[in-house]
Amino acid sequence: MNINRSSLFWGVLLIGGGVLALADQLGYIEDLSPTLWILVFAAISLLGFVSYAMSSWTQWGWLFPAGVFGGLAAVIALATNNVDSAAVASPLFLGLLIPFAAAYFTDRVRNWWALIPGGVMLFLFLTLLMVDTVGGEWVGAMFLLLIGVTFLFVYLNDRSRNWALLVAYIFGVLSVAPMLAAFGDVAAYFGTVFLLAIALPFYIVYFRSAENWWAIIPAGVMTTLSIVATLGIAGVLNSATSGGYGFALLLAGLAVTFAVLWFRHSKPWAKVVAVVLGVMAVTAVFFVSYYELYWPVALILGGAYLFYTALRKPKAV
Known part of the structure; x- marks a missing residue:
């Protein structure tokens, strides 16, 4: 004889509960x-x-x-x-x-x-x-981190679910913010962590295939910004006294980014950009006292060069 264990289980449970409730109502059980x-x-x-x-x-x-x-x-x-x-x-x-x-x-x-x-x-x-x-910061961090880990397992279970990996990564990065908040002033560095977190996927895309050369540009830009931001938060670069050096460092980081495209991928246009940014970075160091005027002047000179190339006569072939 086939027995439906589910019906049997819930039937016994309901009967038992009813018997206890009835005994309580009739006064046989005063206090369970x-x-x-x-x-x-x-x-x-x-x-x-x-x-x-x-x-x-x-x-x-x-x-x-x-x-x-x-x-x-x-x-x-x-x-x-x-x-x-x-x-x-x-x-x-x-x-x-x-x-x-x-x-x-x-x-x-x-x-x-x-x-x-x-x-x-x-x-x-x-x-x-x-x-x-524990503090509320750690509870918040654990909440975000566990959500990230959960979706990471969803991705590992089926590598075609790229959306789950993206969700896991986002929540993993966000979990760092409440963790840093637990250490007081360290929380100010979350901006750096966030910028590096944006750069990381582009580095992965870049190193997976030489055809993804374009990915080094956003990766390099975000990395450079994170370095400048870190030095600024740490007080190494003060906008009142050494802001020009921060500007020079930004230009140097961008120059290195395009230099990678020049040397590793033989992009002729990247050579021009890298050299121009490198020269601007070196010049910015020597004119650090006037760095606030440097960028507008650079724009004017760049515009003048383009204006000149537009008006000059093409060379005879």
Whole structure:
């Protein structure tokens, strides 16, 4: 005879709950002790786990009642033992995490979606454990980081899901901000981290293929800006006294970027840009006291050169 274990389980559960409620209403049970509820919930949890085992460890849906009621039993046990913190509710979310983890490992191709709610449950579990002992910055960082890790696993499960890798990268970078905030003044350097984070994907694209030579331009620009920003935040470059050196460093970094295109990829136009930027960088160092006038003058000279080339007569062939 085939027995529908699901109907049997929920039928027994409803009958048992009804009997307890009826006994309470009729006055046979004046006050259900916490110990009784712990035993009842633990028994339901055990029954759900046994049903999962009897399904040859494939019907992970049984782990929902097993995890939820097991978590409730643990919550009541902690509460009755005077655990006075947010951690008292953490077992409930651990119980909810278990079935999603089982779903993923049962069929990682079809059940990849379980990583997302599983990551949320893991965050809630860890938050309740840590919220009374660590600062809010670390909780925020953990939230963003776990979301990033969750989508990273979604990508690793199927390398065609490039969107998941992008989401993981974005949340991973954003998680750095609250981490830095926990160290006071160090948080000011998040701008540097953000600029380098933008540069990194372009470096990866650049080094994967010589045909992606264009990627070194945004990578070099972002790296140069991050260096200038770092020195400015650290006080090495002060806008009032050494702003001209920062401008020269910016030009030098851009010159190096185009020099790479010149030497490594033989781009003739990059040679012109690299030389012009290099000369401007060196000149900016010598005229550091007038750096605020340097850029407008450079624009005027550049415009004059273009005006000259437009009006001059072409050479006879």
